[in-house]
Amino acid sequence: MASRGAFQLNVILVLALAATAFSTLSPYYYQDVCPEALPTIKRVVEAAVYNERRMGASLLRLHFHDCFVNGCDASLLLDSTSTIDSEKNSRANQNSTRGFEVIDQIKIEVDKICGRPVFSCADILAVAARDSVVALGGSSWMVPLGRRDSTTASRTQADSDLPSPLMDLPALIDNFKRQGLDERDLVALSGGHTLGFAQCFTFRDRIYNETNIDDDFAEERRKTCPRNGGNTTLAPLDPSPARFDTAYFNNLVEEEGLLHSDQALFNGGSTDELVKTYSENARAFSADFAKSMVKMGNIKVLTGEAGQIRLNCRKVIN
Incomplete structure (x- = not known):
């Protein structure tokens, strides 16, 4: 029995070591080189969100839009140059x-507290997204760290890979699948739309021409989004764009999704049941959102x- 127990322990140890070997990121990546980095990011994010509640949604969106274009490498932050099409x-x-100036501020403060540029811009985006969700009432999660920053960017790839607010469910599923994300990830990450706002041109066609929309909701939105201009x-x-909750999913069940791509998640398709689950179970949504954020944060x-490791998040070190 003792030898069998020892064998089982060895198997567990081997599996643990294998998992460590194949895991490229770790929540403790900066623990020794700069233990004050994470509290510093949290402080700057909280101040930015306190100053403007909408900023939380903007910082969350930056991480999403970065990861979907050639991976989570801070390519989105690069300004245009003679060799970079931003x-x-x-x-x-x-x-x-938006929110680029907040990322700039975080980079300055983190490099100052660390004494040198050791914390990547890509990791700043990942941590700022998490801290924004927490600042607006959402649950926290451990963010795996150790990403490095790209030396290139691609506007063409961004045009190709970022999902459109006009996509239907099959197109959304395919778009996320190309990033290694499944339907559960699609619905959970779309729940990030519980924060923030959208511009009139992104939902005009929905409120004037679509039929799977609540009449009163459409009429209310038309008051500030005319057919022209x-x-x-x-x-x-x-209804609560500065609070991380399940109102987004409640809206979908009531056919009050603002974007076509939002309502596509609850329109008689394969994601309907998951939307209903999240609308009724905030804990399930929070848990799945965290898992999907970590999964997304591992893309390429x-x-x-x-x-x-850039000195300035907007510029490549030559």
Whole structure:
């Protein structure tokens, strides 16, 4: 019996070592080199969200839009140069993504507290997304760290890979599948739309022409989004856009999803039951959201000697 127990213990140890070997990221990556980095990021994010509640949604979106284009490598943060066609100018990002100045501030403060640039911009995006959710009432999770920053960006790839607010369910499923994400990830991560706002031009066709929409909801949205003009006028993605809750999913069940791609998740398709589950069970949503955020945060990460640790998140070190 003793030898059998020893064998089982050895198997457990081997499996643990194997898991460590194949895991490229770790929540404790900076624990020795800069233990004050995470509290510093949390402090800057909380101050930014306190100053403008909408900023939480913006910082969460930056991480999402970064990861979906060539992986979680901070390519989104790079400004245009003679050799870089910035992803900031893509259809999904231009005049839409925001919060870059908060990331700049975080980078300055973290490098100061660490004494040198050891914390990557890609990791800052991942941690800032988590801290934004927590600042707005959501549950926390351990963020695996150790990403490095890209030296390139691609507006063309951003135009190709970022999901559109006009996508139907099959297109959304395919879009997420290409990133290694399944239907549960799609629904859980779409729940990030419990925070923030959308511009009129992204939902105009839905409120005037679609039939799977509550009449009163459509009429309310038409008051600030006319058939012509007002393209950048904002509307909340759910009734509590500065609180991380399940109102987004409640809206979908009531046919009050703002974007076509939102309501596509509850429209007689394969994701209906999961939407209903999340609308009724906040704990299930929070748990799945955290798992999917970690999974998304592992998309095509740069580690080891790949990439670099930028001095300025907007510029490549030459």
